[in-house]
Amino acid sequence: xxxxxxxxxxxTMCISISxxxxxxxxxxxxxxxxxxxxxxxxPPQYEEGGESLPLVFNLxxxxxxxxxxxxxTSFNVVSNTEGFFVCHPNGTPQATGGNVWNxxxxxxxxxxxxxxxxxxxIDLFKEEYNINLSRTYSTGMSNGGFxxxxxxxxxxxxxxxxxxxxxxxxxxxxxxxxxxKAVPVMQIHGTNDLIVLYNGSLFSSGIEELVSWWVNNxxxxxxxxxxxxxxxxxxxxxxxxxxxxxxxxxxxxxxxYKIADGGHTWPGAPNVSPELLGIxxxxxNASQVIWEFFNKYQLxxxxxxxxxxxxxxxxxxxxxxxxxxxxxxxxxDVIQYKLMDSSGAKLLQGHFTKTQEIHLExxxxxxxxxxxxxxxxxxxxxxxxx
Numbered sequence: 001x002x003x004x005x006x007x008x009x010x011x012t013m014c015i016s017i018s019x020x021x022x023x024x025x026x027x028x029x030x031x032x033x034x035x036x037x038x039x040x041x042x043p044p045q046y047e048e049g050g051e052s053l054p055l056v057f058n059l060x061x062x063x064x065x066x067x068x069x070x071x072x073t074s075f076n077v078v079s080n081t082e083g084f085f086v087c088h089p090n091g092t093p094q095a096t097g098g099n100v101w102n103x104x105x106x107x108x109x110x111x112x113x114x115x116x117x118x119x120x121x122i123d124l125f126k127e128e129y130n131i132n133l134s135r136t137y138s139t140g141m142s143n144g145g146f147x148x149x150x151x152x153x154x155x156x157x158x159x160x161x162x163x164x165x166x167x168x169x170x171x172x173x174x175x176x177x178x179x180x181k182a183v184p185v186m187q188i189h190g191t192n193d194l195i196v197l198y199n200g201s202l203f204s205s206g207i208e209e210l211v212s213w214w215v216n217n218x219x220x221x222x223x224x225x226x227x228x229x230x231x232x233x234x235x236x237x238x239x240x241x242x243x244x245x246x247x248x249x250x251x252x253x254x255x256x257y258k259i260a261d262g263g264h265t266w267p268g269a270p271n272v273s274p275e276l277l278g279i280x281x282x283x284x285n286a287s288q289v290i291w292e293f294f295n296k297y298q299l300x301x302x303x304x305x306x307x308x309x310x311x312x313x314x315x316x317x318x319x320x321x322x323x324x325x326x327x328x329x330x331x332x333d334v335i336q337y338k339l340m341d342s343s344g345a346k347l348l349q350g351h352f353t354k355t356q357e358i359h360l361e362x363x364x365x366x367x368x369x370x371x372x373x374x375x376x377x378x379x380x381x382x383x384x385x386x
Contacts, residue, residue: 023042027039031120036092037066039066043079045083046129053131054137057089057137059138060088061140062143064099069088091114119155134298140165142196146170160298161186161293170205180369182217189207189257190264191258193278195264196264217340218252219248219249224244237261237279238262239283240267242257253296257286265281269286320383323360324357324359326357333374336374339358339369339370
């Protein structure tokens with residue numbers, strides 16, 4: 001991929017007698033025949049040959065761009081304190097102005113592969129910088145939140161956790177989402193969001209339905225731990241509640257910040273266009289709590305390579321099946337298995353060595369997902385019961 005560098009800004013700060021520097025790059029490369037651009041913030045803690053640092057993608061909303069998202073959310077400020085890379089990519093230009101991410105909105109004819117674009121950026125940064133590939137995350141505003149969910153559904157092997165602010169999932173995307181594993185998810189949403197409606201629309205799943213889906217996918221307790229966020233700014237016109245779902249598979253959580261009377265805004269950010277976007281909550285800083293959430297999670301090292309078992313390491317038959325499934329493997333490892341329905345809800349689990357048979361008489365016909373895991377890696381297969 002040929003690189004084109006537009007500008008580099010170096011900002012230096014003196015601390016005692018030493019010098020530290022942060023770097024902001026605006027660059028482009030060709031992806032699928034199109035020039036794609038992004039901004040990369042390199043924190044002052046980064047040293048070539050030193051410790052690998054996490055990477056956070058911060059995705060703008062529809063009609064916005066990378067620079068606006070960086071300025072609005074101040075994620076680079078958190079980066080400088082905590083020590084992680086921040087990438088603000090640009091979507092593709094739209095006729096009405098600004099950029100957009102392709103998340104398969106109803107009626108969209110776009111063939112732009114934005115998921116592939118983000119994965120290509122990961123590969124690019126892997127070659128140029130000392131990125132910690134097990135600690136790569138995605139967050140985003142509105143349309144950027146939609147794309148973060150799409151990444152969680154399609155590539156939980158690359159993205160360790162996601163957070164959406166004022167975003168959701170297209171209902172048709174939610175119905176086919178199949179991560180095959182538990183994914184740490186944070187949702188931040190206002191009840192008076194008039195752009196991505198809290199109760200859902202043709203274009204977006206209802207927020208409580210969305211959170212419930214991920215709670216089920218992750219095998220969490222359905223009863224949340226509840227916290228009333230301290231109302232530190234009683235003049236902002238809103239309050240916040242945190243619902244934390246725990247006891248999930250793989251020790252992940254689902255966290256949901258519900259902003260009472262909140263609008264289509266990023267908590268803690270400047271109060272931009274309140275007449276159009278609604279109230280901005282100032283009781284917490286979304287960028288800071290998102291990083292604190294991300295900082296709890298990383299991918300297992302084995303998940304950096306797809307299908308480490310090998311395509312034929314575990315045989316599953318017959319498929320399609322009527323009532324039973326047989327697993328066989330040459331591996332001597334103890335292999336954990338989990339059977340899930342198409343929504344990600346766990347139906348059966350257990351472990352085996354060499355061979356195992358399970359029975360499906362109690363389940364309706366349809367598509368199911370099998371997830372296998374051992375010390376050697378992970379593997380998923382789709383199963384059709386008919």
